[in-house]
Amino acid sequence: MTAAITTAAPSSMTGPAIEARGLTKRFGAILALDRLDVDVPRGSVFGLLGPNGAGKTTTIRILAGLARPTAGSASVAGVKVGLDQPELRRRLGYLDQDPRFYGWMKGRELLELVGRLYGLAGHDLRSRVAETLERTGLAGAAERRIGGYSGGMRQRLGIAQALLHRPELLFLDEPVSSLDPEGRRDLLELIAGLRGEATVVFSTHVLSDVERICDRVAILDRGRLVTEGPLEALLAAHARPIFRLVPLPGQDAPVASLVERLQAAPWTTDVSLAAGQIRVTVSDPDAAAAAVLPLVVAGGVVLESFERARPTLEDVFLELVGPAAAEDLDGRGFVRARAVPDR
Amino acid sequence: MTGFATLLRKELLEQWRTTRLPLVATVFLLVGLASPLLARFTPEILKAVGGDQFSIVLPTPTAADAYDQLAKNLGQFGAIIAVLLAMGSVATEKERGTAALILTKPAGRGAFLTAKLVAIATTLGISTAVAGAGAWFYTLVLFEAPPVGGFTAAMILQWLALVAYAAITFLGSTLTRSALAAAGLGVVAFIALGILGIIPAIGRYLPTGLGTPARALAIGQPGVDALGPTIATVLLVAGLLAVAWLAFRRQEL
Numbered sequence: 327m328t329a330a331i332t333t334a335a336p337s338s339m340t341g342p343a344i345e346a347r348g349l350t351k352r353f354g355a356i357l358a359l360d361r362l363d364v365d366v367p368r369g370s371v372f373g374l375l376g377p378n379g380a381g382k383t384t385t386i387r388i389l390a391g392l393a394r395p396t397a398g399s400a401s402v403a404g405v406k407v408g409l410d411q412p413e414l415r416r417r418l419g420y421l422d423q424d425p426r427f428y429g430w431m432k433g434r435e436l437l438e439l440v441g442r443l444y445g446l447a448g449h450d451l452r453s454r455v456a457e458t459l460e461r462t463g464l465a466g467a468a469e470r471r472i473g474g475y476s477g478g479m480r481q482r483l484g485i486a487q488a489l490l491h492r493p494e495l496l497f498l499d500e501p502v503s504s505l506d507p508e509g510r511r512d513l514l515e516l517i518a519g520l521r522g523e524a525t526v527v528f529s530t531h532v533l534s535d536v537e538r539i540c541d542r543v544a545i546l547d548r549g550r551l552v553t554e555g556p557l558e559a560l561l562a563a564h565a566r567p568i569f570r571l572v573p574l575p576g577q578d579a580p581v582a583s584l585v586e587r588l589q590a591a592p593w594t595t596d597v598s599l600a601a602g603q604i605r606v607t608v609s610d611p612d613a614a615a616a617a618v619l620p621l622v623v624a625g626g627v628v629l630e631s632f633e634r635a636r637p638t639l640e641d642v643f644l645e646l647v648g649p650a651a652a653e654d655l656d657g658r659g660f661v662r663a664r665a666v667p668d669r
Numbered sequence: 670m671t672g673f674a675t676l677l678r679k680e681l682l683e684q685w686r687t688t689r690l691p692l693v694a695t696v697f698l699l700v701g702l703a704s705p706l707l708a709r710f711t712p713e714i715l716k717a718v719g720g721d722q723f724s725i726v727l728p729t730p731t732a733a734d735a736y737d738q739l740a741k742n743l744g745q746f747g748a749i750i751a752v753l754l755a756m757g758s759v760a761t762e763k764e765r766g767t768a769a770l771i772l773t774k775p776a777g778r779g780a781f782l783t784a785k786l787v788a789i790a791t792t793l794g795i796s797t798a799v800a801g802a803g804a805w806f807y808t809l810v811l812f813e814a815p816p817v818g819g820f821t822a823a824m825i826l827q828w829l830a831l832v833a834y835a836a837i838t839f840l841g842s843t844l845t846r847s848a849l850a851a852a853g854l855g856v857v858a859f860i861a862l863g864i865l866g867i868i869p870a871i872g873r874y875l876p877t878g879l880g881t882p883a884r885a886l887a888i889g890q891p892g893v894d895a896l897g898p899t900i901a902t903v904l905l906v907a908g909l910l911a912v913a914w915l916a917f918r919r920q921e922l
Contacts, residue, residue, distance in 0.1 A: 390773055393921045410918045412671045412775040420773040426766035430686040442675040443774040487770070 341404070343368040343495055343525035344389060348398030351384050351549075358384045360549040361398065366542070368494075369522045373540030373557075374529040375643065380546040382529035383423055386497045389527070390420045403495055416444070419493035423500040423529075425484030429473030433464055433483055436472060437490055444491035454490060462486040463512065477504035485513060496526045502535060514539050533639045543639065547647045557639070564642040566595060567611040569618055571604040572631045584625040591617065607641070672776030673784055680788030690792045693750055697796035700746055701803030704739035709811040732812040736823070736887040739804045740880060743797070743827050751793060751831045752855035755838035757848035758785045759917070764846050769922040778918045786839055786910055790832045797828040816889040823887035826879040826895060829902050833876035834859055836909040843913040874901035 344366035351359040359381040366372045374382045387393040389402055391411050400407045403417040427436055437455040446454055459465045462482045467475065475483065481504040488496060498517070502510045518539040520526055530536055536543055537557065544554040553560060573581050581599065588597045588606055593614045596607040608614040615634065622629060684690040712727040759782065762768040771781060801824035808815050838855030845851060866877030873881075879902060882895035 387921075392769055392773065409921070410778050412777055415773055416775040418773070422766060422769060424766065426770060428683065428767060430683065435682075439675065439679055440774060443672050443771070443776050445775075 346400040350397040371526045373536035373543045376546035381549040418495040419488035421484040421488045434468040569606040670780045673780035676784035694796045697800035701800030705735035705807035708735040708738040735808045751835040755835040756852040759842040819886040823883040826883035830876040836906045
């Protein structure tokens with residue numbers, strides 16, 4: 327299935343920041359990207375969501391001019407994407423999912439190198455580098471060799487080099503994957519703060535991160551665009567109400583019986599038992615709200631908690647990508663890796 | 670050539686910080702100092718080792734022998750070092766992902782490659798100059814002063830030959846993602862050029878053909894024609910760089 331969803335740009339803008347038409351990428355027998363059609367409005371924080379092998383990195387690499395599409399075309403900030411296009415790269419910032427640097431360089435030296443490549447010099451260069459180091463929390467490590475940086479510091483440096491020249495477009499491939507919770511929060515806030523200033527394309531397999539900062543979301547699965555649109559619209563259109571029941575431990579037989587009863591109820595669309603939690607997706611929330619607890623009592627199950635949950639992106643993901651997606655989600659809302667290579 | 674000056678600065682700093690330049694210059698200096706010493710004392714060493722068991726009659730060493738020893742050592746150790754310097758220059762950056770870091774910035778791929786080759790040539794140039802200075806000084810001490818102009822010109826030709834070996838390996842490094850494959854290409858080219866160099870009509874225009882005019886210049890022989898092999902080698906290096914660029918601009922990173 328190939329979705330073709332385009333969104334009109336805000337009236338004050340001249341056109342979308344990114345236009346991709348029929349973007350396809352093959353790696354031998356593997357179809358990494360399958361006729362992707364997408365428009366990204368200027369100034370939006372656009373989340374690319376999907377498991378490894380979905381085509382997120384391939385999409386970003388093509389748009390950043392690092393890979394060539396097998397078919398189709400794309401333009402970024404009005405410039406046609408291609409491999410050797412300095413004009414394209416002048417307009418964008420890029421962070422690889424596994425950013426690599428010169429270990430012999432100091433953090434400040436790397437940013438100065440990047441700044442010079444963008445035409446900065448003298449006082450402008452020094453002040454921009456200092457400001458960016460401060461903004462990304464690396465001011466204290468600026469004079470240290472990058473070879474001694476931790477994974478989180480390298481990730482911050484990756485963000486710093488992508489932001490330094492204040493690009494109109496920012497491609498961030500799994501930007502928070504190596505960060506601790508505090509670093510993750512800071513960076514997500516930083517990215518969210520760019521809304522309106524720059525267009526941010528942000529790939530991740532962490533659903534909660536997308537929900538937290540993205541105003542638009544595209545879900546990719548096995549190279550195909552499954553859906554794309556404003557986050558709230560996707561939640562409204564695809565997420566079904568969910569009840570979560572957590573029984574006290576040591577009630578295996580009554581819990582199994584309760585699951586069977588819930589599955590037989592006419593208002594359920596899906597019932598699953600995982601990690602000690604019963605998850606009930608329903609088609610008629612009012613009927614479910616009235617009937618769930620009587621079924622629990624009748625089954626003699628003692629609950630630790632019962633919750634009617636707000637639909638989340640995880641629910642949208644499960645709804646759209648299908649039963650296979652359930653196997654890709656771990657207990658924390660992370661999408662697990664698949665064996666298919668992303669590059 | 671967008672970004673060339675910035676990238677060259679980075680490459681030169683890298684040559685220094687990763688100790689490639691100091692290390693290669695030191696090796697070349699040792700080669701430069703050892704060559705006249707070996708030329709001067711080889712007959713005496715052989716005599717001392719052989720004792721009265723056998724006698725070898727060797728001509729009295731001269732400044733020309735000192736240069737020959739230097740040329741032989743630079744042609745072997747120097748070429749190996751040129752291959753080592755160039756083998757990972759592009760392949761390793763592609764493999765590690767640092768090429769993608771730079772080439773997502775407004776830097777042309779031609780500038781990226783040219784800066785790297787110029788930096789390698791600079792390291793080889795400084796090192797050859799150091800080797801030449803050391804060899805000239807010891808030749809002066811042990812034999813006689815070689816002509817400064819001719820000796821300098823000879824070192825420039827020796828350097829050019831090393832740059833050619835580096836450029837062949839550099840092309841291999843650009844075409845593959847493996848530094849080892851690039852080194853293989855450099856070594857094969859080194860051997861092939863040595864074999865082709867035996868054929869006078871072809872050999873004169875190969876990097877190996879620079880040796881004859883270089884020797885003549887170093888020992889002060891008149892009427893040396895170094896222009897043909899010099900131009901041919903410069904064109905070879907430029908051609909190799911152009912092919913590397915044509916291939917690299919189509920490569921995904």
